[in-house]
Amino acid sequence: MDFMFEPMNFIKNLTYMGKGMLGILIVMGAIILVTVILNKVFSNKG
Amino acid sequence: MDLISFLYENIVSNFEWQMLVMWAIGGILIYLAIKKDMEPTLLLPIGFGAILVNLPGVVNLITQNGKPLLDSFGNQQFDAGPLSTLFNAGISNELFPLILFIGIGAMIDFGPLLSNPKLMIFGAAAQFGIFFTFCLASIFFDVKDAASIGIIGAADGPTSIVVAQKLHSEYVGAIMVAAYSYMALVPIIQPPVIKLLTTRKERLIRMPYAPKSVSKLTKIIFPIAITCITGLVAPESVYLVGFLMFGNLIRECGVLNSLSDTAQNVLANLITIFLGITIASKMYYEQFLKIETLMILGLGLFAFIFDTAGGVIFAKLLNIFLPKGKKINPMIGAAGISAFPMSGRIVHKMGLKEDPQNFLLMHSMGVNVSGQIASVIAGGLILNFFL
Numbered sequence: 286m287d288f289m290f291e292p293m294n295f296i297k298n299l300t301y302m303g304k305g306m307l308g309i310l311i312v313m314g315a316i317i318l319v320t321v322i323l324n325k326v327f328s329n330k331g
Numbered sequence: 332m333d334l335i336s337f338l339y340e341n342i343v344s345n346f347e348w349q350m351l352v353m354w355a356i357g358g359i360l361i362y363l364a365i366k367k368d369m370e371p372t373l374l375l376p377i378g379f380g381a382i383l384v385n386l387p388g389v390v391n392l393i394t395q396n397g398k399p400l401l402d403s404f405g406n407q408q409f410d411a412g413p414l415s416t417l418f419n420a421g422i423s424n425e426l427f428p429l430i431l432f433i434g435i436g437a438m439i440d441f442g443p444l445l446s447n448p449k450l451m452i453f454g455a456a457a458q459f460g461i462f463f464t465f466c467l468a469s470i471f472f473d474v475k476d477a478a479s480i481g482i483i484g485a486a487d488g489p490t491s492i493v494v495a496q497k498l499h500s501e502y503v504g505a506i507m508v509a510a511y512s513y514m515a516l517v518p519i520i521q522p523p524v525i526k527l528l529t530t531r532k533e534r535l536i537r538m539p540y541a542p543k544s545v546s547k548l549t550k551i552i553f554p555i556a557i558t559c560i561t562g563l564v565a566p567e568s569v570y571l572v573g574f575l576m577f578g579n580l581i582r583e584c585g586v587l588n589s590l591s592d593t594a595q596n597v598l599a600n601l602i603t604i605f606l607g608i609t610i611a612s613k614m615y616y617e618q619f620l621k622i623e624t625l626m627i628l629g630l631g632l633f634a635f636i637f638d639t640a641g642g643v644i645f646a647k648l649l650n651i652f653l654p655k656g657k658k659i660n661p662m663i664g665a666a667g668i669s670a671f672p673m674s675g676r677i678v679h680k681m682g683l684k685e686d687p688q689n690f691l692l693m694h695s696m697g698v699n700v701s702g703q704i705a706s707v708i709a710g711g712l713i714l715n716f717f718l
Contacts, residue, residue, distance in 0.1 A: 294469040298477075301716055302462035306455075308712045312564050313455035313705055319556050320448035320549075327548040 345387035349616035356614075357381035363515060370515035372600070373488070373607045377508065380611020384414065414612035417605055422503075425496055427606050428489030429574045434599025435489070435703070436578020437591050439671070441553060443697040445545040450663075450694065452645075454701030457667025458709040459641025460484035464634035465713075471626060476500045478717050480627055483510045484634025485706035486517070487669040488606075493571060494710045498717055504613025505624040509631035511610070517670045520632070521677050524639045525665050533647070534685045536660040540693045550583040561708060567718055568711030575707060635668065642667040642698075660691055666698040669706035675699035 360378030364371035383389065421427035444450060465481030472480060479500035482491050491510035495503045513520065526534075554576035562569035582591045613619070642664030650658050662681055666674045678695035 289471060289473075292470055294474075294477075295466045298466045298469045298474070302466055305462040305465075305709065305712050305716070306459060308564070309455045309458050309705060309709055310452070312560065312708050313451050313701070315560050315564075316557060316704070317448045317451050319560065320445055320451075320553065323549045323552055323556070324445065324448070324543070324545065327546045327552070328544070 341388045343387075347387075347616065349620050350385045350387065352620060353385040353614065353616045354382050357385070360512070369518075370511060372603045373511045373610075374515055376604060376607025377511065377611050377614070380414075380608045381614040383608075384612055384615050414609060417609040418612050421602075421605060422492060422609055423496060425493045427602050427609070428492045429570060431489050431599060431602045431606065432571070432574035432707075433578035433581070434594045434602065435671075436554070436575040436580075437582045437594035438599070439575075439579055439582075439700055439703065441550065441579065441583075441700060442545055443542070443693050444700045445549060445553060446543045447694070447697055450697040451701040451704070453642050453664045453667040453698045454703075454705035455667070456645030456664060457638050457642030457698075457702055458484070458705050459645075460634040460636065460638030460668075461706075461709050461713070463637045463641075464630050467633060468630050472623075475717055476502055478713050479503075479506055480630050481634060482506075482710055482713055483513065483627075483631035484638045485669055485710055486510075486514055486635065486638065486674070487703070487706045487710075488514065490571060490669075490707055490710040493568075494713055497714055502623060502627055504610070504618055505627040506631075507610045508614065508619075509628050512628075513631055513635050514670045514673070517635070517668070517673045518677055520635050521639050521665055521668075521674065522681060524636050525643060525662050525678075525681060528640060528643045528647070529661050531685065533650075533661050534681065535689065536658050537686070537689050538660050538663070538691060538694050540690070542693070547583070547585065551580065554579040554583070557704065561711060565708065565711035565715050568707075568714045571707045571711055572704070575703070638668045639665045660689075660694075663691060663695045663698050666695040667702040667705065669699075669702045671699050671703050672696060674702070 357378040357380075360374045360381065363369045364374035364378060461481045461484040464484050465477050468477035468480040475498040479491075479495040479498050479502065482494040483506060485491060488507065488510045491506055492503070495506045500506065558569065558573050558576045561572040578594055581587045581594055643661050644664070646659050646661035646664035650661065653659065660682065662678045666678045668674050675692070675695040675698065679690070679692040682689045682691040
């Protein structure tokens with residue numbers, strides 16, 4: 286079993302939280318942008 | 332062998348008191364499924380399976396009981412039971428969750444989201460619980476196990492299974508049970524958190540719904556575009572989004588209605604049956620009744636709470652910058668967790684409870700669908716970080 290108690294790991298891994306949330310906001314932002322473009326380009330053409 | 336000695340050998344000598352605890356857990360899951368109608372398609376087979384694998388003397392017959400199937404020379408040394416065979420065939424290689432994604436993709440209508448794409452940002456915000464819980468879990472667990480526990484907050488069973496399996500977490504059973512149980516408990520978990528974080532005035536905010544028409548071509552290109560974007564950002568996990576979007580493409584293309592119908596119903600139901608009973612093979616008392624399991628259940632609850640809070644608080648922050656009349660009802664942020672469609676419906680019902688004329692359904696469902704995409708992307712990012 287790898288059970289432990291290392292409170293400093295919380296602080297250490299906050300960088301992953303920052304990277305993860307930033308990453309997901311960027312990807313979802315890109316998807317929003319693509320969707321807006323698709324809506325503009327293909328509106329009334331379907 | 333006479334009957335008495337047969338019974339003694341099979342029941343008394345193999346009996347452990349922890350089996351009673353597992354029967355009780357199985358009974359509770361079956362009760363929640365039947366009486367409370369909470370995710371019955373999964374909780375019922377999991378509950379039944381939990382009883383099945385914890386019958387005295389049964390575990391060796393239906394699972395490998397944790398023993399390696401092959402010896403060091405590659406020779407088969409134990410006969411794999413049916414549950415182990417199913418586990419090896421469908422979960423250890425992530426096949427079942429991925430096939431289920433095709434069915435889920437075929438069920439989802441991205442229409443409301445495509446007509447108001449800004450809503451997608453709430454899906455991203457509501458993944459906060461995954462990363463926060465990962466940080467919390469890393470205090471007690473190895474980093475890969477912590478990441479697997481954090482992903483319970485994806486509120487998405489298949490993603491939790493894929494991530495936990497890929498990261499070789501030894502707590503796959505507990506993670507799967509937590510993920511599916513909390514999805515069923517969303518109607519109990521979310522409302523108090525939403526109420527705690529919002530004022531009545533905020534819950535009364537009305538959001539007019541003016542849907543824009545979305546062309547068929549947009550609906551067809553959307554799943555392909557999402558797959559490409561995800562493949563560029565998180566190539567390790569493109570298949571997660573890819574299978575989901577493939578299902579959606581079958582639905583939207585308009586020429587595969589029969590396949591779409593099969594994916595939504597027969598395929599999804601078939602896989603769900605196998606998935607539920609196979610998950611239960613990981614609920615043998617020796618593997619399940621540990622302090623770590625309780626901690627994983629607790630951390631999973633944290634993940635759902637912080638996901639909900641992340642979505643609501645993000646909406647409140649946006650409201651600071653939005654002009655009067657354009658404000659967002661912060662409750663819809665809570666629908667950004669992936670538990671589809673329960674979370675969207677809860678927000679809608681809470682809105683109606685505060686004001687019977689406040690219809691938030693289309694907004695909350697749009698956010699809920701974006702949560703489905705965002706949770707899969709979050710799973711992909713986690714895999715990219717730790718694989």
